[in-house]
Every structure is written in structure tokens, then in C-alpha cells.
Amino acid sequence: MGAPATFGPARPIPVIDLRHGQVVHAVRGQRASYRPVRSQRCEGSDPVEVARALVRHVAATELYVADLDALQGGEVQLDVLQALVAALPGLRLWLDGGWSGPAALQAFWQRLDATTAAALDPVLASEALQDEAALRACLAPGQPWSGRALLSLDRRDGRPLDPAGCWQRPELWPARLVVMTLERVGADLGPDLDTLAEVRRRAPQATLIGAGGLRGPHDLQAAAQAGARAWLVASALHDGRLPATARA
Secondary structure, three states: OOOOOOOOOOEEEEEEEEEOOEEEEOOOOOHHHOEEOOOOOOOOOOHHHHHHHHHHHHOOOEEEEEEHHHHOOOOOOHHHHHHHHHHOOOOEEEEEOOOOOHHHHHHHHOOOOHHHHHHEEEEEEOOOOOOHHHHHHHOOOOOOOOOOOEEEEEEEOOEEOOOOOHHHOHHHOOOEEEEEEHHHOOOOOOOOHHHHHHHHHHOOOOEEEEEOOOOOHHHHHHHHHHOEEEEEEOHHHHOOOOOOOOOO
16 A cells, blocks of 8 residues: 555635724624734734734735625725735735625726736625525626636534525536635634535535634644645734744
């Protein structure tokens, strides 16, 4: 028999949650109770300063941005996005703007300047998409973001958050999937590896990114064994549980 397969750890991808122009601390997806973040990595809650510190700490090439204003029915904080793009050239921003369908995403995209649009990959959240037709249209060829969108498969307390039925249509899934367990976000409960492994079985060719519960480096190794290429992380960066990543 050959040697058993070995896996390097999943890459940590920093997350910032935005509310009213500040970075807030996400806990269990209970968005109404989020407060401005307090971090060992930097002072204050300014999005550019927090993002710069987190990205530098783990040598990240992507930053996940959850716009809570937009997720709760407001406008995407475009001025913050533009500031992030200007301050961190070359960084890819994965943006969850709570879009319900293609019309909302197109309306947002039309507001972007060319530099900001080039840096953004939209995250389509199963909790926000209104129906299957919206999922299909957002992922259809010919859109200005075609080939760049990720799908976030969202769940809370074992139940999919999914009015569009995304969890049941793996044939529609794009090449990159976020597996989001909201009750574990910021809760130090460990990653939901069983759900991630199930998505891996259903989409063996997809690139999987986990979200929620990461406690430290050992979880990044376990996540890789379960099939994750990367893991979204905020709390373990802010409180020092993830060490700095050595640069090449």
C-alpha cells in the first residue's frame, strides 16, 4: 500500500464585518448585537487599518468583507470598499452584499469604478437569494462578474438558510463554495467539519472555503483533511490564537 495522503493546512482568509463604516465583532450571526471590534492586531475599528493588519498577519491575498448594512436592507458601503482597494492594491475582496438576485447585483455593479470592480469577487449568499431563478441568473455567462462569483451555503443550528434551494442544487454550484455555519461564528466552538465533508462529497471538484468556529492552527489542519482549501477567520486573528504566517 502507498503512503497515506498528507495535507497542508487550509489557508486562513481574514474577514471584516462592516457596520456604519466600522469593523464589528461577529458572534453567532446575531447581527443586531455586534459591537466595534477590539483587536490585538491594531488599534480601533477603522476598516482599512483592521484589514491591513489582518492581511499582513497571515500574508493573505484575499479579504472577505461582509457588509452588514447591505445584508440588513441598506446600501453597500461603497466608500469603504474603494478605500480598501486603494490602500491594499493587489488584494482580492470577496464581498457579501446580501443581493437577492441579478437586478440588485447589477445595480450595485453599475456604481463601481473600473478599479474597484476589477478587485471584487461577489459572494452570493443562500440566505439572501430569493429563488432558484435568481441563483441561475447571477451565475449565468455574460455577466460582468462571470466566473468570479462564489456561493455561500449558509446554515444555522443544523438548518439551511436557503429560500432559493441552493443546498439542493449542486449542479448549479460555481467553482468556489463557502460553507457557512453561522452559530459557530465568533463562538470558539470549532469548525463544522461534518457539513464541510458532506459538501465535499457532493461537489468533489469545487474549491471549498469553510466559515465559523476556527480556534487555531490545529483546526486549519483538520479543515484541510475534511476538504477545505481555506477558512474564513476573524476572532482567532483578533485575539492572537493564529500566529503570523511567514512570508516567502
